[in-house]
Amino acid sequence: MTHLAPGFSGSYATADVTFLLKRVVMPFVDVATKEAAIQSGRKHYSEMLAPEEPPPPAYMETFRQAFEANRGRVGRDVARLAKALAARPGRETVLVSLARAGTPVGVLLRRTLARLGRAAPHYSVSIIRDRGLDRVAMRDILDRHAAEDVVFVDGWTGKGAIRGELTRALSTDLPALADAPLCVLSDLAGVADLAAGDEDYVIPSAILNGVISGLVSRTVLSEAVVGPGDYHACVVLDHLAPQDLSRWYVDTQIDDVHAHLDAAAPAHWDAARRAQAAAVSSAFVDDILARTGIRDRNRVKPGIGEATRALLRRLPGWLFIRDPQATDVAHLMSLASAKGIAPVIDPDLPYGACAVIKTLGNG
Secondary structure (H helix, E strand, O other), X not given: OOXXXXXXXXXXXXXXXXXXXXXXXXXXXXXHHHXXXXXXXXXXXXXXXXXXXXXXXXXXXXXXXXXXXXXXXXXXXXXXXXXXXXXXXXXXXXEEEEEOOHHHHHHHHHHHHHHOOOEOOEEEEEEEOOOEEOHHHHHHHHHHOOHHHEEXXXXXXXXXXXXXXXXXXXXXXXXXXXXXXXXXXXXXXXXXXXEEEOXXXXXXXXXXXXXXXXXXXXXXXXXXXXXOOOOOEEOEOHHHHHHOOHHHHHHHHHXXXXXXXXXXXXXXXXXXXXXXXXXXXXXXXXXXXXXXOOOOHHHEEEOHHHHHHHHHHXXXXXXXXXXXXXXXXXXXXXXXXXXXXXOEEOOOOOOOEEEEEOOXXXX
């Protein structure tokens, strides 16, 4: 059976992406209830969805400021990545973005590769920590495309947990893809095969959730909605359609990519730089565990992107900030204020920010 036909594009243009996800309807669970269920072990985070509300006007203003401050850098970095991908052998570059954070970057890469004359079909699939990659979706992609042409795309790395999931899934269940590279804009953990760098800057699409990711929820893997042979699931966030910026973002950001494309050198992410980034990441997580008394590394969310996701979707107990006046963390300061979290200011942080999930009960 082929599943590619019912793929959908969310609120993106049809040519920009095919989400290989099962659209379902399921009840939302408030963040506190969700967090308690995760920490008690009653449920995995992928079995529940917290509701997504329209971002308040003040928060949207911080998004606009962050976008204006970083759009040129994102444009340059996407251009550099696209140049490197266009030089790969093969007749096409099959982009497989990891939903959701990889999807906007994948759309930008697809458009840029097309401008460079390279065929670049783009799919978005689910990968879930502790549960792995959507094997059904990947096997469907391999029915259509050569394994050597596949490139995985994400926005950034935090501690490298998703990279670990990807590696395990490919080596165990999809060995033909064992050498498929992971491509990101910023590789804080030093685990990507191709990256534009490892500096912790705010990627604008990290600041928002579904309203910048095609109106698609976080992916879901629950027996209640996903059966054998199904793709991982999602909820289409139609109630956020009036606030949707998914097309606006890629349509606007691509202008900056094009402005840098001619002069951009292909990205090169060598082993020495990866090793240095990995060493900084590991030491930092160890330090945060010691400072907070938390034992679970999964609760440490280093970097601006990961800290943003934590404040939007989880219950953080700590927010560490390097420079509270930096434009890149204005949205985090806004989120922290709304949640009653007093940021810990530490000028010596190797990253712009880090969030740590609160311990609930005996969790």
